Amino acid sequence: MKNLKIENKHLLPEPWYAYPVLKKNEFEVIKLTEKKTTYGAEIRVGIQDGVWTLGYSFLGSGCNPGRKWGEFKSREDAINYFINENLPKLEEMKRDPSKKPYMCKDAEINEIIKNLIVLKVNLSQLSLF
Numbered sequence: 001m002k003n004l005k006i007e008n009k010h011l012l013p014e015p016w017y018a019y020p021v022l023k024k025n026e027f028e029v030i031k032l033t034e035k036k037t038t039y040g041a042e043i044r045v046g047i048q049d050g051v052w053t054l055g056y057s058f059l060g061s062g063c064n065p066g067r068k069w070g071e072f073k074s075r076e077d078a079i080n081y082f083i084n085e086n087l088p089k090l091e092e093m094k095r096d097p098s099k100k101p102y103m104c105k106d107a108e109i110n111e112i113i114k115n116l117i118v119l120k121v122n123l124s125q126l127s128l129f
Contacts, residue, residue: 004081005070006051012068021066022046027055030079032115039104041112045078054078058086059101076123083116090116 009016027046044055046065052072053065063069072078090113093100100109 004072004077004084006072008071009068016068019066019068021055021064021068022048022053023064027053027065028075030119032112032119033108034111039101039108043079043082045075052078054082056082059104076126079119079123083120087113087116087120 012019022044027044030043030045032041032043039059040057041059042057044057044065046053046055048065048067051067052075053067054069054072055063055065070081072081089099090109093104093109094106094113097106
């Protein structure tokens with residue numbers, strides 16, 4: 001699998017961790033859960049300084065898109081990176097319930113897995129054109 005994430009923190013002003021992220025109305029949200037659940041999940045993608053960036057809200061943690069978290073050549077690369085990083089974690093949570101966040105329901109994990117797989121298939125079909 002190719003490395004989709006480009007680390008360019010060294011190009012940001014120091015300290016890199018203080019570099020701003022995109023504000024709520026500056027990025028696209030892809031919901032992975034239909035309704036608000038205990039935790040919920042969504043992928044956030046947007047363009048900052050001319051490059052694609054990734055953020056997320058995922059099982060109790062999250063961040064808005066920003067270059068300090070990594071850059072991507074395309075929207076699809078950013079989304080695929082999120083899927084590749086998190087699908088194995090979710091499958092592990094299914095196998096071992098002790099890995100799930102507190103009060104996270106199996107139905108929520110299953111819904112996120114299903115939606116990530118559908119998203120991955122849709123992205124792969126788009127790349128055929």
